Amino acid sequence: MTRACLKDHSVESLRASFAEDGIARFRADQIAAWLYARGVEDFDEMTDLSLDLRAELSERWTTRALEVDRVQRSVDGTIKAALRTADDRRIESVLIPEEDRNTLCVSTQVGCPLACSFCATGALGFTRNLTTGEIVDQVCRMREVLDGEREITNLVFMGMGEPLLNPAAVAEAIRLLVHPKAFAFAPRRVTVSTVGVVPQIGPLLEVAPIHLAVSLHATTDAARDTLVPLNQRFPLVVLLDELRRLETVNKRRPVFFEYTLIEGVNDSLDDARRLAPLLRGIPSKVNLIPMNAHPDSPYRAPSPARIDAFLREVAASGLRVTLRRSRGPDIQAACGQLALRGDAAA
Numbered sequence: 001m002t003r004a005c006l007k008d009h010s011v012e013s014l015r016a017s018f019a020e021d022g023i024a025r026f027r028a029d030q031i032a033a034w035l036y037a038r039g040v041e042d043f044d045e046m047t048d049l050s051l052d053l054r055a056e057l058s059e060r061w062t063t064r065a066l067e068v069d070r071v072q073r074s075v076d077g078t079i080k081a082a083l084r085t086a087d088d089r090r091i092e093s094v095l096i097p098e099e100d101r102n103t104l105c106v107s108t109q110v111g112c113p114l115a116c117s118f119c120a121t122g123a124l125g126f127t128r129n130l131t132t133g134e135i136v137d138q139v140c141r142m143r144e145v146l147d148g149e150r151e152i153t154n155l156v157f158m159g160m161g162e163p164l165l166n167p168a169a170v171a172e173a174i175r176l177l178v179h180p181k182a183f184a185f186a187p188r189r190v191t192v193s194t195v196g197v198v199p200q201i202g203p204l205l206e207v208a209p210i211h212l213a214v215s216l217h218a219t220t221d222a223a224r225d226t227l228v229p230l231n232q233r234f235p236l237v238v239l240l241d242e243l244r245r246l247e248t249v250n251k252r253r254p255v256f257f258e259y260t261l262i263e264g265v266n267d268s269l270d271d272a273r274r275l276a277p278l279l280r281g282i283p284s285k286v287n288l289i290p291m292n293a294h295p296d297s298p299y300r301a302p303s304p305a306r307i308d309a310f311l312r313e314v315a316a317s318g319l320r321v322t323l324r325r326s327r328g329p330d331i332q333a334a335c336g337q338l339a340l341r342g343d344a345a346a
């Protein structure tokens with residue numbers, strides 16, 4: 001019998017699965033505490049379980065979904081880990097240390113099917129969805145790499161793949177991340193980013209009061225159709241009306257709109273002026289990300305002066321807007337650069 005991975009289950013789902021096997025439900029809580037709160041993955045070390053139970057569990061279950069393949073450290077402190085799945089696929093996770101927080105950026109798919117024209121992951125094509133275990137094990141493996149050097153305080157689903165094309169595994173991962181017996185992250189410290197898979201946004205925000213980020217990148221359908229091809233299915237008005245409609249989007253939980261600034265494509269002052277009317281009625285924060293260059297795309301970032309002019313124009317319109325500093329570009333760890341090019345970069 002092939003063994004299943006404990007990390008594929010939320011605490012609630014593991015309780016139910018144990019009950020079916022005649023194992024007391026509270027054992028699920030004990031195991032979650034070992035795996036996620038204490039970082040112990042060896043059944044032999046789970047000393048509050050009887051020897052018989054440990055033997056029974058190890059016959060039926062595994063505890064690790066990923067192994068660390070390679071770790072790269074940027075001069076700015078960013079750490080990128082290439083991780084290997086049991087079927088020998090590779091994904092990447094990035095730890096971004098900042099003054100007041102350490103954010104882990106996790107992947108949700110091997111590759112991505114959405115083919116956004118400026119994103120290196122998009123150029124890889126799509127292999128498969130990650131399992132829940134593979135999503136949460138990115139936290140466990142990065143903790144192992146950090147070995148107490150830093151504590152992961154925030155999580156962003158902004159790595160490889162589109163989270164809302166893998167909604168069931170992402171929802172179960174979020175349940176583990178916020179469960180008090182498991183990782184116990186405050187929901188507001190978890191952010192899921194989507195290009196706008198409209199029917200999945202409402203259900204996602206029902207899972208827990210997490211933050212939503214939306215990859216906007218354009219102010220007209222004509223421009224967005226080419227940058228984010230999924231816009232052809234869910235155009236701007238459909239996406240933004242859904243955000244206006246959802247009660248789970250509110251002042252306490254504004255939407256972070258990501259806007260990758262690309263020279264000559266979406267960086268005009270007219271674009272900047274169109275943003276506020278477009279987002280009217282949605283509690284919003286706009287996050288500008290200068291295009292991170294990579295070999296699969298001809299696009300470049302605008303000049304610093306042009307970025308500054310865009311930022312000022314957006315701010316003048318009354319929107320809250322910030323400029324995201326690019327982190328880890330020397331190890332291809334920045335937004336849109338995750339394409340498993342680690343060896344070439346070394």
Ligand code: SAH
Pocket residue numbers: 116118119120157158159160161162163193194195213214215258260289290291292293294335336337
């Ligand atoms: N698929 C989801 C999750 C990935 S988030 C989404 O797109 O929202 C990764 C973020 O980095 C997205 O906002 C994406 O648009 C942005 N990005 C992609 N390529 C980039 C690049 N070359 N430079 C800067 N940002 C980029």
